[in-house]
Amino acid sequence: MVNEVNNPIPKRKRKEKSKLVPSLIVLFLFLFVSFSYYAYQIVYTANVDTKDQDTYVLIPTGATYKQALDSVEATGVIIDKLSLRFMAKLMDYDELVKPGRYKLENGWGNRQLLGVLRLGEQTPVKLTFNNIRLRSQLAAKLATELEAGETEIDSLLKDPAYLASLGFDTTTVVSMFIPNTYEVYWTTTAPELMARMKQEYDKFWTAERKAKAAKLGLTQQQVSTLASIVQAETIKNDEKPRVAGVYLNRLQKGMLLQADPTVVFAVGDFSIRRVLNVHLRHDSPYNTYRYKGLPPGPINMPHISSIDAVLNPEPHNYIYFCAKEDFSGYHSFAVTQAEHLANARRYQRALTERNILR
Numbered sequence: 001m002v003n004e005v006n007n008p009i010p011k012r013k014r015k016e017k018s019k020l021v022p023s024l025i026v027l028f029l030f031l032f033v034s035f036s037y038y039a040y041q042i043v044y045t046a047n048v049d050t051k052d053q054d055t056y057v058l059i060p061t062g063a064t065y066k067q068a069l070d071s072v073e074a075t076g077v078i079i080d081k082l083s084l085r086f087m088a089k090l091m092d093y094d095e096l097v098k099p100g101r102y103k104l105e106n107g108w109g110n111r112q113l114l115g116v117l118r119l120g121e122q123t124p125v126k127l128t129f130n131n132i133r134l135r136s137q138l139a140a141k142l143a144t145e146l147e148a149g150e151t152e153i154d155s156l157l158k159d160p161a162y163l164a165s166l167g168f169d170t171t172t173v174v175s176m177f178i179p180n181t182y183e184v185y186w187t188t189t190a191p192e193l194m195a196r197m198k199q200e201y202d203k204f205w206t207a208e209r210k211a212k213a214a215k216l217g218l219t220q221q222q223v224s225t226l227a228s229i230v231q232a233e234t235i236k237n238d239e240k241p242r243v244a245g246v247y248l249n250r251l252q253k254g255m256l257l258q259a260d261p262t263v264v265f266a267v268g269d270f271s272i273r274r275v276l277n278v279h280l281r282h283d284s285p286y287n288t289y290r291y292k293g294l295p296p297g298p299i300n301m302p303h304i305s306s307i308d309a310v311l312n313p314e315p316h317n318y319i320y321f322c323a324k325e326d327f328s329g330y331h332s333f334a335v336t337q338a339e340h341l342a343n344a345r346r347y348q349r350a351l352t353e354r355n356i357l358r
Contacts, residue, residue, distance in 0.1 A: 101186035171297030175224035232261030240309030
């Protein structure tokens, strides 16, 4: 029987094998370092370049994973879209899409960006409204700042039963919106917004303000209505208490308010600069040349300064006023009609002279 003898590995093959092992180790280390570096880049390296411009992404309610990422990329600030999508899968963003308005910060990495989106950490909207006359204007303004549509908001603003539950009606609801700056989320629904504004309204009407309104014999909404007239008459905050005093004096005497801005509102033509007799004949409860007392509701959204002017009127006996002839924006006040007519004639002469000079 012949014994089998293991043939030793030839020296040449042993040398080749000894050379291959270090090469494989080097290759493995190279691949490991490369992958680690790429992984680090995907996770931590800046992937958002806003070029120092405020950049926001809006992700609508019900948006899919693809729609959400498409919205982010559509901002034009993502440097490496492939790495963002790769990281989004790793972080299970496809299962955690949340609607909202998000500010994208310059220098964010994928992990920071997706972390904010996953948690739904929205950037609040600074909601500001002023210079509003009509309910429809209010709905349109709010719709530009929120996800809720104009139709949805307007439907609540003109729903008598819903407004009654808040203590308002379709003619007074504008007064519920106290002009200020409020922080809300873009995804705030129309009912949530209305509830928030009612909360802010109640907060504004402190016990002190309510007591002052009661002393004047006015409801809170009547104060807002009168404040809207005062605001339409003068842009000078320091003059508002005096103008408020004029109208309060007229109300107390049972006189017609005869406020030109209410006639403009009644006619509905806000381009009118001079109220004429044809306008004064317009039949509307807002025409204070025809109907005594306050109109049914505000003719604009009165500022806080106008509301407080009504609550803190200047005590005087004036019942007339007209624009000053120096075109300063202030007014001349009078106790008697004769004084008022003299003031008015001076203003008319100034108008005539100015037209001639032009």
